[in-house]
Amino acid sequence: MRQIDALKSPRFTQVSTFGRLPMCLPQEEVKAAFLGIPFDDAVTYRTGARFGPMAVRQGSRLLRPYNQFLDTYPFDKLNACDLGDVNIIPGYIEDTIKIIEKDVYDIISSKKLVPFIAGGDHSITLPILRAMHKQYGKINLIHLDSHYDFWDTYWGKKYTHGSWLRRALEEGLLKDVIQAGIRASTFSKEDLSDKVKLGIKSFTIRELKLNPKDILKEIESLKGPTYVSLDIDVVDPAFAPGTGTPEVGGLSSFEIIEFIRQWRFDKLVGFDVVEVSPPYDVSEITSMLAANIIYEGLSILSLSL
Ligand SMILES: [Mn+2]
Incomplete structure (x- = not known):
């Protein structure tokens, strides 16, 4: 009987939505919403992130309304909902970048909500930042x-999952940039002087593990x-194996959440x-962690309102 009642309601959630939230409706006043961007044609190693949004939704089904560590009901406070996925074009990076920018801009300019986005590979962040800049002017970035x-560039190409930050800085989209968790081997020693030249505050995994307070202060x-x-991949592959370019020696799931x-x-x-x-995940470890990270993000937003 409950199922039949649910089907009569416009807010039923028979489909898999983030946190079992309702799908967003046009007339609703929402302060935050989940959005999927299932694009992974800009990766340089393992593919599969195009399946990220649905896996994160599946991994979010155990999230409960009350966050006892932050004393907040994030879903209720934000009247949160799920916006579905951006309609990307597989195989066409530059067309897709334009679609993402337009969709994200439409959402943030008309609805004034805060999007919580599941990728997708990291190339999706450039068009999101372009949309954010169009709406808000220069923005700060916390990059983990x-x-x-x-x-x-990679193979002479400007739009990849490893070059989005360079493009965002070149385009003047960003104000203060704080980067943390860095530990991968790099292409040359010049990468270290580049971060100084680019004017970003970059912290290695060692600094993040040993002195998190310094970064929190920033x-x-x-x-x-x-x-x-x-x-x-800021998280250790032991805790987040399902990712495209894993690097050992990272944070635990407790450390990132905390x-x-x-x-x-x-x-x-x-x-x-x-x-x-x-496709590289095991027992939903990675997608459940990603869902919980988004939950904590929603929670800190709910505290700031
Ligand atoms: Mn990475």
């Missing part, structure tokens, strides 16, 4: 990753609109978790 992602000092981009819980800053305008690649 095991890789710098500021390389100029995060607290951010003023104005701030966007968060989290590559799941780190995010301590963030307090001015104005969160968007949050992505990228590079979840379900």
Whole structure:
């Protein structure tokens, strides 16, 4: 009987949505929404992140309404819902980048909500940042990753999952950039001087593990609109095996969740978790973690309102 009642309601959730939330309806006042961007044609190694959004939804089905560590009901406070996925074009990076920018801009400009986005590979962050810049002007970026992602090109191509940050800096989209968790071997020693030249505050995994308070202080000092981009490979492959370019020696799932819980800053305008690649996942470890990271992000947003 309950099922029949549910089918009569416009808010029924027979489809798999993030956190079993309702799908977003046009007339609703929502403050935050989940959005999937299932694009993975810009990866340089393992594919599969195109299946990320649905896996993160599946991995979110055990999330419950109350966050006891932050004393908040994020879904209720934000009137959160699921916007579905962006209609990307597999195989066509530059066309897809335009579609993502348009869709994200339409969402943030008309609905004034904060999108919580599941990728997709990391190339999706560039068009999101373009949309954010169009709406808010220069924005701060908190970037968690095991890789710098500021390389100029791969195989001579400008749009890849390892060059989005360089493009965003060149295009003048960003104000203060805090990067943390870096540990991958790099192409040359010049990468280290590049980060200084590019003017970003970059912290290695060693700094993040040993002195997280220094990074938290930087995060607290951010003023104005701030966007968060989290590559799941900042977490150790023992805790997040389902990803495209895994790097050993990373954070545990407890460490990443606990780190995010301590963030307090001015104005969160968007949050992505990228590079979840379900074909390489085991027992939904990675997709459940990604879902919980988004839950913590929603929770800190709910505290700031
Ligand atoms: Mn990465």
